[in-house]
Amino acid sequence: MSDDKADVDVLVIGAGVVGIYALYRAVEAGFSAVTLEAGDGVGGVWYWNRYPAARFDSESYTYGYIFSKELFDEWRWSEEFATQPEIESYLNHVVDRFELRRHIRTGARVVSALWDEADNVWVVTTAQGDTLRARWVISATGGLSVPNYPDIDGLNSFQGEAHHTGAWPHTPLDFSGKRVAIIGNGPSGAQLLPAIVDVVEAVDLYQRTPTWTTPLNNAPIEDERWQWLSDNFDEIATVLNTSPSGFLHEPAGKFSTDDSPEERQAFYEKIWKSPGFAKLTANYYDMTTNREVNLEFCEFLADKIRKIVDDPETAERLIPKDQLFGAKRPPFVADYFESFNKPSASLIALRETPIVRIDARGIETTEQHRDYDIIVYATGFDFGTGALTRMGVKGHGGLDLSVDWVDGPSDFGGFSAHHMPNFFFPGGPHGAGGGNYPRYSQDQVDWIMKTLIYAREHGFDRFEPTAAHQETWMTMIETLAPLSIFSAEHSHYYGANVEGKARKFLLNPGGRAKLHEILDGVSATHDFGGALSSSVR
Ligand code: NA7
Numbered sequence: 393m394s395d396d397k398a399d400v401d402v403l404v405i406g407a408g409v410v411g412i413y414a415l416y417r418a419v420e421a422g423f424s425a426v427t428l429e430a431g432d433g434v435g436g437v438w439y440w441n442r443y444p445a446a447r448f449d450s451e452s453y454t455y456g457y458i459f460s461k462e463l464f465d466e467w468r469w470s471e472e473f474a475t476q477p478e479i480e481s482y483l484n485h486v487v488d489r490f491e492l493r494r495h496i497r498t499g500a501r502v503v504s505a506l507w508d509e510a511d512n513v514w515v516v517t518t519a520q521g522d523t524l525r526a527r528w529v530i531s532a533t534g535g536l537s538v539p540n541y542p543d544i545d546g547l548n549s550f551q552g553e554a555h556h557t558g559a560w561p562h563t564p565l566d567f568s569g570k571r572v573a574i575i576g577n578g579p580s581g582a583q584l585l586p587a588i589v590d591v592v593e594a595v596d597l598y599q600r601t602p603t604w605t606t607p608l609n610n611a612p613i614e615d616e617r618w619q620w621l622s623d624n625f626d627e628i629a630t631v632l633n634t635s636p637s638g639f640l641h642e643p644a645g646k647f648s649t650d651d652s653p654e655e656r657q658a659f660y661e662k663i664w665k666s667p668g669f670a671k672l673t674a675n676y677y678d679m680t681t682n683r684e685v686n687l688e689f690c691e692f693l694a695d696k697i698r699k700i701v702d703d704p705e706t707a708e709r710l711i712p713k714d715q716l717f718g719a720k721r722p723p724f725v726a727d728y729f730e731s732f733n734k735p736s737a738s739l740i741a742l743r744e745t746p747i748v749r750i751d752a753r754g755i756e757t758t759e760q761h762r763d764y765d766i767i768v769y770a771t772g773f774d775f776g777t778g779a780l781t782r783m784g785v786k787g788h789g790g791l792d793l794s795v796d797w798v799d800g801p802s803d804f805g806g807f808s809a810h811h812m813p814n815f816f817f818p819g820g821p822h823g824a825g826g827g828n829y830p831r832y833s834q835d836q837v838d839w840i841m842k843t844l845i846y847a848r849e850h851g852f853d854r855f856e857p858t859a860a861h862q863e864t865w866m867t868m869i870e871t872l873a874p875l876s877i878f879s880a881e882h883s884h885y886y887g888a889n890v891e892g893k894a895r896k897f898l899l900n901p902g903g904r905a906k907l908h909e910i911l912d913g914v915s916a917t918h919d920f921g922g923a924l925s926s927s928v929r
Contacts, residue, residue, distance in 0.1 A: 410532040512927035577599045601743075746758055793809070869897060
């Protein structure tokens with residue numbers, strides 16, 4: 393019992409990468425803490441996304457936690473980019489290693505969170521009807537946690553197996569000899585296709601918008617590499633904690649104009665062979681700001697696709713025609729384009745032949761009907777706001793967060809909102825910048841936890857960003873959003889993939905630098921510019 397009004401000091405919602413970290417920090421700081429997790433196990437996206445070949449495309453040791461050198465040393469990742477089972481094991485290991493499991497209640501989906509003004513607590517209720525009263529709520533419910541299903545006529549009439557990549561069954565699906573449809577070619581669909589193409593009878597990839605998929609360039613982590621990582625932990629942690637991207641990739645250190653046209657082609661070849669996100673973070677400085685340079689790189693990538701894919705018509709359909717590299721979140725996957733050379737794989741270009749309906753047997757496009765045993769929806773998520781607006785959150789005066797955000801989210805720091813006192817949502821809308829998600833969320837959790845500790849020490853029990861704080865933050869977002877590389881308005885970063893969702897930029901275009909600048913400004917005064925107050929009058 394935290395006090396006579398609250399059952400618990402800190403209530404964390406979600407036991408994914410961010411929630412586990414928030415719980416660890418809360419317990420470490422001496423707060424009483426409970427986590428409510430909807431799934432029957434911990435891991436968040438790494439619990440739900442268990443489709444074949446689901447894996448990191450950030451390097452394992454840069455995505456994993458870096459708050460403990462002991463943890464870093466004792467968990468040896470097998471690959472530069474680990475697969476889902478290994479990641480889920482890792483997160484379970486962390487929970488046990490730091491004795492967090494006793495704080496976590498799984499199978500506890502939050503269905504309402506009501507601010508009780510009189511008692512200065514949140515009253516949080518689960519689907520089972522359990523209620524907890526918490527002084528502070530940290531909703532680590534994830535940016536990519538609510539699956540988005542396409543709005544297709546007859547979707548529920550299919551009689552075969554149908555699964556979303558983000559809500560994959562625990563019993564492994566047997567693809568051998570099956571006729572399979574994959575709808576969607578983002579990172580999830582692109583990972584799945586090469587993993588099943590050799591065992592299925594047939595697999596059709598339904599592509600709406602082509603993507604600039606590039607090779608992941610994964611590798612096992614050999615002893616020597618592991619030793620180097622361990623020996624250099626402090627330097628690595630410093631880079632991950634301070635670099636704009638939260639990655640280790642060595643910057644190119646030059647602009648495109650520093651190289652001749654021939655040198656640029658050689659450089660692009662090197663980039664093609666580099667790991668994961670290095671294609672963005674280690675590319676020319678002006679790759680993300682100079683359209684001509686970006687188009688030149690796109691032409692290089694288009695040539696790669698033409699060389700890889702045997703059928704010229706399929707190759708042309710796979711090449712994005714009006715999309716800069718990085719404007720949509722690019723998949724980094726091995727053997728994606730190569731898969732289309734297998735006799736079992738076909739590409740169905742939905743811009744030419746849209747889906748008309750799904751029926752009991754399969755999918756009908758304007759061109760033909762195809763029968764399937766399995767349909768996979770790799771159609772992404774209700775990004776950023778999906779979980780928060782479905783949780784029945786009501787703040788000051790019963791203000792419903794889903795109503796307040798009907799035109800898109802307004803927030804402060806990507807983790808708090810005016811009218812929602814004592815309610816934090818690290819990793820939420822405007823939380824991530826163009827970089828390594830856990831590193832951004834870690835910054836937010838650290839600031840939240842510092843604030844809670846400060847509040848405890850200085851007699852405050854309320855935190856609510858003022859309207860002015862929120863305006864400063866949102867002005868930054870709106871001013872910089874058009875300059876962001878992720879500014880393709882048709883992407884999920886604008887909410888464009890969800891039918892009826894307001895179009896609003898959902899990342900932090902100012903990155904870590906702006907986040908810290910604005911947070912430091914707020915915490916510079918004793919009461920955080922009026923954000924901190926006491927309910928005791
Ligand atoms: P993404 O990246 O959002 O990709 C979803 C894919 O599904 C994308 O190709 C979409 O096409 C496609 N999609 C969505 N709705 C439809 C409909 N109605 N019809 C056809 N195709 C559709 O999700 P992922 O799961 O692949 O990746 C999510 C995150 O995981 C990613 O950001 C990384 O952080 C890792 P579109 O491009 O919208 O035309």
